[in-house]
Amino acid sequence: xxxxxxxxERRTRYFTVISVDDHIVEPPEMFLRRVPTxxxxxAPRVVREADGTExxxxxxxxxxxxxLNAVAGRPPREYSRDxxxxxxxxxxxxxxxxxxADMDLDGVFASLNFPSFLTGFGGGRLQTTTKDQDLxxxxxxxxxxxxxxxxxxxxxxxIIPCQITWLHNPVLAAKDVERNRERGFRALSFPELPxxxxxxxxxxxxxDPLFAACEATGTVVCLHAGSGGTLLGTSEGAPREATAxxxxxxxxxxxxDWLFALVPVRFPELKIVxxxxxxxxxxxxxxxxxxxxxxxxxYGDWRGTDLSPSEVLLRNFWFCMLDNPSSLCQKERIGIHNxxxxxxxxxxxxxxxxxxDSLRRQLRALEPWEVDQVTWKNASELFGFPVPQRVRRDxxxx
Numbered sequence: 001x002x003x004x005x006x007x008x009e010r011r012t013r014y015f016t017v018i019s020v021d022d023h024i025v026e027p028p029e030m031f032l033r034r035v036p037t038x039x040x041x042x043a044p045r046v047v048r049e050a051d052g053t054e055x056x057x058x059x060x061x062x063x064x065x066x067x068l069n070a071v072a073g074r075p076p077r078e079y080s081r082d083x084x085x086x087x088x089x090x091x092x093x094x095x096x097x098x099x100x101a102d103m104d105l106d107g108v109f110a111s112l113n114f115p116s117f118l119t120g121f122g123g124g125r126l127q128t129t130t131k132d133q134d135l136x137x138x139x140x141x142x143x144x145x146x147x148x149x150x151x152x153x154x155x156x157x158x159i160i161p162c163q164i165t166w167l168h169n170p171v172l173a174a175k176d177v178e179r180n181r182e183r184g185f186r187a188l189s190f191p192e193l194p195x196x197x198x199x200x201x202x203x204x205x206x207x208d209p210l211f212a213a214c215e216a217t218g219t220v221v222c223l224h225a226g227s228g229g230t231l232l233g234t235s236e237g238a239p240r241e242a243t244a245x246x247x248x249x250x251x252x253x254x255x256x257d258w259l260f261a262l263v264p265v266r267f268p269e270l271k272i273v274x275x276x277x278x279x280x281x282x283x284x285x286x287x288x289x290x291x292x293x294x295x296x297x298x299y300g301d302w303r304g305t306d307l308s309p310s311e312v313l314l315r316n317f318w319f320c321m322l323d324n325p326s327s328l329c330q331k332e333r334i335g336i337h338n339x340x341x342x343x344x345x346x347x348x349x350x351x352x353x354x355x356x357d358s359l360r361r362q363l364r365a366l367e368p369w370e371v372d373q374v375t376w377k378n379a380s381e382l383f384g385f386p387v388p389q390r391v392r393r394d395x396x397x398x
Contacts (some may be wrong), residue, residue, distance in 0.1 A: 002088045008353040013107040014360050015371065016387060017381035019064045020160075021224065021275040021342035022111045023322055024151065025070050025093040026118055026143070031237065034142035039135050043142070044118060044126075046086075053288070054085040056118050058139075060128040066117040069092040069093070070348030072102070079348050081240075096154045103158065107356045108343055109376065109391055109398055112383070113151065114224050116274065117276050119143060122191035122227035123164030127196060133168055140166055141176075147301050148183055158398075160385050162187040162222065167199050170206060174213035181217035187273075188219050188384045189256040191228030192254035203261040204254060215267040220383055223258075224275040227249045248322070251277030252285055255317060264316035265304045271382060273318045276344060280327040282319050282334045286310045314338060319373065322349060325362040331370070338373050340382070 003180055028046040035043045044058040046065075056063040063082035070093035072081045091098035103111060114121050126143070127136045144163045152159035163185045166173040177188060200206035214221050225247055226287045234242045251274040262269055289310040296302050301308060314335050321327075331339070341359065344350040350357045363371050380387050390397040 002084075003075055003078055005075060008073075008105060010105050011353060011356045012108050014356050015107070015363075015375040016391055017159075017355060017356075017359070018106045018110045018112075018376045018377050018385070018387070018394045019108050019343040019344075019345070020112045020222075020273060020340045020383075021322075022113050022345045023061050023069065023093075023116050023347055024113045024147075025086075025089060025116050025346070026064070027094045028048070028371050030146045030150075031142050035147050037139045037263050039138050041130070041132070042135055043139055048085075048288065050084065053083045055077050055083060058118075058126075058241065059132065059135060061129050063118055063125070063129065068345045069116045071348050072350060072352055073275050079213075079239040090346060091317065093140075096151050096159075099345075102157060102352065104148050104398070106343065106345075107395060109387065109395070110160060110379075110385060111343070111345075112162050112187060112222070112379075113147075114162065114222070115143070115164060119164065121224040122196045122229060124167065124191050124194075124228065126164075131177045136168075137166055140164055144176075144180065144185075147363045148180075148185065149199055152184075156184070157388075160187060160379075162189055164189055165210065167191070167194060167197070170208070170210040177210065177213040177219055178217060181219055186218075186220060186385060187222050188214060189224060192223040192225070192251075193228040193257060194328050196228050201261070202263055203317060208266065211267050211270055215270045218271070218384065220271045220273055222273045222275050222374065223251070223254050225277060228254070244348075247276065248278030249281055250280050251319075252342060253286065255313065258315055259309055260301060262302075262304055262370045264312050268305075268316070270316060271318070271374070272316055273320065273340065273382070275320050275321065276342065276349070277320050278327070279319045279321050279330075279334055279364060280336075280340060283327075283330040286313065286333060289313065318378070321362070323358060323362070328365065331366070335371050336345075336366075336370050336376055339381050341374055 031043040042059045044056050047057045067082050067084045069081040071089040092102035145228035152161040163180050195201035293308050318338045343355050345352045
C-alpha cells in the first residue's frame, strides 16, 4: 500500500529559482488524442495488468511505469523501481496544474521538463521499441505537440518548452527543430551517446544537420544523465545504490565524447547543457584537459580551433547543480556563469519540497550577484526565458 507523507506547507522563499531539470510522467491518454487515427491502436496507452499494475502498451510491447520516476511526497523507504499506478504518484508528476501548485509550494518560478521512462530522457525508447518508423515519428511529434500546447502552453511563463527529436533522420529532425523554434520551443533533449541506442555516434558527421539547426535557432541541446547508456556500472552483484552513487558523475563521459568529437568546434555557438550532472567533476576535468594540452600534438585529434579543449568546454557547456555544497569553492574554475540549478521533481534525487533551504545551505558563501546567476539568471539568459521584474526583485511575487 502506498504511503504519502503529510502535505507540506509552502516553503519560505529566499531566491528566485529556475530549475533546468525536472520530469514529466506522461499522462495516460496523451498519445491517443494526438496521433493520426491509423496509429491509435498501436500508439502508447496505459493498460492494467491482472495484479493491478499499470503498464504502457506500445505497438504490442509492454513498458512499465517505473516507480522511481515519481516518488515525490513519499517516504524513501518505499522508493522502488517496481511498476506503479498513477494513483501511487503525486498528481504533480503528470498533471500540469498540480505541478505548478507544487512548484509554488517549493518556491520554483520556472522549470524545464524532460520525459520519463516511457519516452526515455532523450526520446530514444519511443523510437527503438517499434520497428515502424512512421508510427514512431507520429508518436514523437504527438509528444512534442502535447508538451508545447497542453503542458508548457497551460503556463507559458512558468514552463520552458523542451522537445524530443527524430533520431532516424537528422535532416528531417533539423526541419522539425526549425519549425519548433518558431512555435516556441527553447530546448531539445538528445541522447548523450546515441550510438549506445543503435544510432550513429557523435564522432560522425551524421548529426551535423541537426546540430546546425540547433545552433542557428539558438535551441539549447540538453544531455540528461542516463539518456544514452552512459550510466557507470560496477562489478557484478553490486547493489543498486552503487549505481545511484555514480549518477552525478556520469556526465563526464558525454562531456569528453562531445568535446573530442569536435561538435562544439564545428558549431561554436551551440549551447550544451549536461543535466543532472553535478558540478564536482568539472574542475578535475578542466585540470586534466589543460595537462593533456601540453602534449596534445602527439595525438593530432584536437583541430579546427585556436582555443584549448578546456576553453571550448567552458564556452559551450553548462553544468547543473543539485546538491553540491563542497564544489562551489571551485566556482572560479568552473565559471559562475556555467552553473545552473535543478530540482529533479518528482524523482528520487529531488530536492522538492525543500529546494529553497537546500540552496540557502549551499549558496551561503556566494556573493548576492553570484547567487542570482546560479538560481535564475544563467538559465534565463541561456534559454531566452525572461523572468518578470517583479519576480526578480521579490521571489514571493508569483
